[in-house]
Amino acid sequence: MSSLTDVQAHALTEAQQRISQDLLTALDAFYIPEPLKGAVYHAVMLGGKRVRPALSYAAAALKPNTNYAAVRRAAVAVEFIHCYSLAHDDLPCMDNDLLRRGQPTCHAAFGEDTALLAGDILQSMAFEILGSRLFDQGPAVDSSIVLKQMQILATASSKMVNGQVLDIQAEGKHVDQEALENIHRNKTGALISAAIMMAAVTIFDGTDAAIPKLREFGLAIGLAFQVQDDILDIISDTAMLGKTAGKDQQADKSTYPALMGLENAQAYAKELHDQALNALSYFEAEQAAELLNIVQFLLSRKS
């Protein structure tokens, strides 16, 4: 797929800046004692692609006059969960990684105990934000919607941990494509889907046909994201990735390129993106523009 146009790239950068601002606003709403505060801000504000919150925002654009406050809270909450998982994933007892996004990881900068606690509190902060009135200007969103958001986020967070365990268990073993997909649908797919579905239940009625379409989209894009990640771990270098390249091979992890070869993995990534686009074709192109933009970004990204 071709690279992003300047207009698309600009739109994405703008979205990322809006997201960073919302994350910072959310963090500032909490009292956190030092040195935990520094570690939490480090874990969240280190940068990153902000794919999950961007998907929440973009999904909300599918329907005009959306209650954006509830979507913005969902976007912050899902990124908090993602950032907690990275802080814990980098710990010595896990991946033992000192570099993330070109910066010291949370425990490298703040110590293991503080990084552990930063991950722990980010998880509960995610649910605090979801149930708060942060960003509200109009009336409160219906409790039943917030409850749905909470259920989606909690379930996805549990699946993410299950996926971690399945991933660790698969190290050094030959796993087939079905097992590999099961790992990734849990480890990364669930939270990516959650980012989309938390916006979906906010803007669409539970019986709306848009809901299953967005679920289909989420499943495809979530898996596509992981396949692309596996590919980039091989074809990129450390400077480009901002994290240690080639880690998967070193850890003898099961990856799509290892399973099916690099070219087939690239073809599979493209196929999953096509599935994602197909699910989006249900919506009007103008309103799905932000989601389409993200799909193109994910396939053309270099890190």
Add this chain to the structure above:
Amino acid sequence: MSSLTDVQAHALTEAQQRISQDLLTALDAFYIPEPLKGAVYHAVMLGGKRVRPALSYAAAALKPNTNYAAVRRAAVAVEFIHCYSLAHDDLPCMDNDLLRRGQPTCHAAFGEDTALLAGDILQSMAFEILGSRLFDQGPAVDSSIVLKQMQILATASSKMVNGQVLDIQAEGKHVDQEALENIHRNKTGALISAAIMMAAVTIFDGTDAAIPKLREFGLAIGLAFQVQDDILDIISDTAMLGKTAGKDQQADKSTYPALMGLENAQAYAKELHDQALNALSYFEAEQAAELLNIVQFLLSRKS
């Protein structure tokens, strides 16, 4: 305060058995891959006093015809949070403890990575349970009540982590009583209060005068619990405690006996219990019987 009567002790044992059964039912509702499943069950089913869920149940008894399903979910959720905190607290980068309730700690039995992930998933499982229909036999409880429960639990979980940090920061330093109370109100008090308040918002209307009374009770009993813990760390031995005794002194932690002397600390524990009893005097003695029973248990306990 005198020991529990046989009738009181029997009632508490019965409550603990009901709670253990609910915890097991809740755990069984999840799919968790091994070895994580073993670690999660170990972290939750290791026993313990079940003080928090017992407080939820007992608070619910304040009002006849309570929706017990929502209270039972809250009780499970708060105990999941407590168990996650213990699994993380015992890790080598934290207290590095190998013994808990006379058994190997989670990481001693399952390894650090699995113990970390067991704590992580227990936190999200708590919110899953809260938003589920587990134990429901009648109609669903109102979404706004579940949302309140979620806010209470998420806020208390964050405070608990803050309290951990304040506690670590205070090691080896002289802190005054105000600072010590701030540590404990966050570290242990918040979750104990949450156990009571999640039941309170389920059974009482938000404007009911019972709510502030229960808040007052929760604050007093939460702090009393910690003062008593500090006292037991000094006067009990390892066999009785089921965990390593004298750890606080070894770690040069600030405790009430260290701050004010053992006798004054014991008097202070009694004073806090009287405050708790005073708050409960708002309710009819018959309906507050279960809560009164727990108060007496907490002050007379030996571990």
